[in-house]
Amino acid sequence: MRHFVLLALSVLLVVLIGRWVVTRRPMRISVALVGALVLSLGYLEWDFQASQSLVSNATRAISPSSAGVECQRFGAAWTYTGAELGHVMFDENGVADTTAFISYDTCNHLVSYLRSNRNNPTRDQVIAVHVVSHEANHLLGEFDEAVTDCRAMQNDAMTARRLGATPAQARKLALAYWISVYPDMPDAYRSTKCREGGPLDKTPLDGVWPS
Numbered sequence: 001m002r003h004f005v006l007l008a009l010s011v012l013l014v015v016l017i018g019r020w021v022v023t024r025r026p027m028r029i030s031v032a033l034v035g036a037l038v039l040s041l042g043y044l045e046w047d048f049q050a051s052q053s054l055v056s057n058a059t060r061a062i063s064p065s066s067a068g069v070e071c072q073r074f075g076a077a078w079t080y081t082g083a084e085l086g087h088v089m090f091d092e093n094g095v096a097d098t099t100a101f102i103s104y105d106t107c108n109h110l111v112s113y114l115r116s117n118r119n120n121p122t123r124d125q126v127i128a129v130h131v132v133s134h135e136a137n138h139l140l141g142e143f144d145e146a147v148t149d150c151r152a153m154q155n156d157a158m159t160a161r162r163l164g165a166t167p168a169q170a171r172k173l174a175l176a177y178w179i180s181v182y183p184d185m186p187d188a189y190r191s192t193k194c195r196e197g198g199p200l201d202k203t204p205l206d207g208v209w210p211s
Contacts, residue, residue, distance in 0.1 A: 048073075051111050055132055058162035059100060062136035062155050067098040069135065071107035086131045088138035096143075100135035110163070118165045118173075126176045133159045149185065150194035153177055154202050154210045174210045 048071070056068025069086075085106045089097040102110070109128035113121055121129070133152035136159075142148045156177055160170035182190065193199040196209035203211040 051107070051114060054114065054163060055102070055107070055110055058132055058159050059136045059139065061158060061162050062133065063139035065098075066100070066136070066139040069100045069102045069132070071102050072104040085127070086135045088135055090143060094141075094143060096139055096141050098139070100139055102131060102135065106131050114163060118160070118163075118169045121173055121176065123176075123180065126173055127181060129160050129163065129173060130156050130177050130181070132163075145188045146191040146194070147200065149182075149189045150191060150200040151202065153182065153194070156210065178210050 052069065052071045055071070059068045060066055084101075084103065086100055086102045088100045091097075106128045109122075109124045110132070113125040113129060116125070130152060133155040134148055136155065137148045137151045142151065153174065156174040157167075157170040160173045161167065165173065182194075191200060195201065197204045201209065201211065
């Protein structure tokens with residue numbers, strides 16, 4: 001929605017300037033007002049695209065052949081009736097789409113994480129970073145939620161580093177998800193196999209969990 005409004009205002013600004021030049025009538029206030037709106041919306045759109053690009057790059061670190069993520073826009077959130085923080089569509093043959101959907105609120109929490117010093121992420125920020133890891137594993141073709149969430153948890157530190165965290169900050173975030181969030185997840189997202197040295201531990205002999 002914002003990019004359409006920005007386009008319309010840009011066209012209006014060109015029309016106003018053109019009319020001002022042709023008629024020589026003073027329209028400074030109108031031009032200044034529309035110009036200010038164009039600049040403001042332009043910055044917001046640039047910021048949105050830049051943040052989405054960073055998150056997409058983090059997603060592709062796990063799923064290199066994917067297109068990354070699509071952050072839900074404010075306008076779409078008003079009519080969205082789903083409860084998912086993110087999802088990946090699978091076709092009738094079980095093939096995953098190339099783009100992951102991330103909800104408006106989750107993307108906002110990701111932006112707040114990107115703008116923070118990353119030392120003490122909030123619970124919402126921890127979950128938002130994990131959603132990126134989770135949906136990236138769906139993009140790889142994994143459908144099972146418990147397997148996906150366990151693999152994602154082991155990617156969380158890497159995702160956090162891709163989003164600007166230091167190795168120590170990234171490790172802290174991954175542990176926060178394992179200790180504070182994972183135990184409260186629905187049964188479909190948890191597995192007794194998801195543990196240090198368990199069948200879903202990707203690096204069972206390294207003594208690090210989540211790896």
